[in-house]
Amino acid sequence: MLLAIDTGNTNTLFAIHDLKSEWLFEWRIATDAARTADEYAVWFHQLLDMVKLNFSDVSACVISSVVPQSIFNLRNLARRHLEIDPIIIGEEGVDVGIGVRVDNPEQVGADRLVTTLGAVQRYDGPLIIIDSGTATTFDVVSGDRHFEGGIIAPGINLSMRALHEAAAQLPRIEIKKPDSVIGKNTVAAMQSGVFWGYIGLIDGLVRQIQKEDKRNFTVIGTGGVASLFAGASETIQHYDSQLTIDGLYEVWRLNR
Template sequence: MMLLAIEQGNTNTMFAVHNDVEWIAQWRTATEANRTADEYAVWLTQLLHMNGLGFEDLDGCIISSVVPQSIFNLRNLSRRYMNVEPLIVGENAKLGIEVRITKPTEAGADRLVNAIGAHLTYPGDLLLIDSGTATTFDVVAADGAFEGGLIAPGINLSLHALHEAAAKLPRIAIQKPERVIGKDTVQAMQSGVFWGYIALIEGLVDRIKAEWGAPLTVIGTGGVASLFEGATTSIDRFDPDLTIRGLLEIWRRNATKD
């Protein structure tokens, strides 16, 4: 079985290939809601070829997307070029976990996939911090259930808003400043955003732990999570593979269902 896993966030879309033993390729592209199946196919054909693969080698597809208008085109990519019906998180995929929130259907696909990927690897109660377009904090119980959490603006989103709303503030790149007190505008912005996010993470982790009332192992993941390594002790582990691990487990659970 050669599986194509597609994980689509608001900013980037990841395509990964698993050969039933290991992940053998991963690629990312900017998320564009109106990109057609044919456009995806042209791009993906070249990348598959560079790895000695073609669409004819792929016989399974799983899709997780937080961009509903893109699912139609991703589904068509699988149907038209792989000749398989894709498994779609939130539609026809059985997850095998309990979602303990008021409206379970409102839980984002990415958050549930991360919960499954984390529970596979780490014991006990978990707090997952996923840093992307939004920064999510989600609690996963020791039995694997999704307990809910909170959603905050992502660090890139905050930088963009700062630049767009203030005429004199430039667009800057995210990086860890050496000092908290900036000596010019760029340093001040970098410090405010970076250390502000560290303070947000540390403050929310403390509050969540106090409310949960039991030990939590804190796992950092997502596109910009690596920026925070070494800057805070509130995150116990950094794991960039929660999502693809979760997607693979969902595929296996559905492949073996009665």
């Protein structure tokens, strides 16, 4: 089985693939760059035990991380506890399966490249990939599988937290589609501002890309909160939560 690890700024995903056709299990833990390989091992061993698996069932590992400090401990987890030499996105010699046409290719986050790779396996033509996580990113991909740049904006959770922390009387609230755009209380007003504000951000930036670049883009939403926008955004055509882990599987396939 393949262990795919995707470390984001907020959460780290561990996913198990059967190396044939499907993902079997997914687990998340809060990202902590100081978490040791042994701490990961205890947590991961308990989860595997719950589904009747052992470390010995894992025969391959691929890692993507936007938190460079975490890579040392994740590599040690694979080597010491799983007895596997992992494939790590961004290291020399690792083929990510796509080209990069930007000013500084080395600055493109591993997560954006892996998500792009997952998308080009499933969708044809030029793409706009909207990934809603700690940041909301808009990635433009050419029809010949090249990452061409994009846009980075604050993520919806980050905006909610900023509202709560910067304003003494604004509470921490649940992210959800409000019943009305006009809030009748503080919570509803905050939910409307964040939800409809992000819909406006998404649709406005997609339309600006389409205005500047006349190609016929397929627009895909992915990431932890992308499903919230289903039926509200006028520009997102597909919602696909598995682009990143599908990209990790493809990286493993290319480099095994």
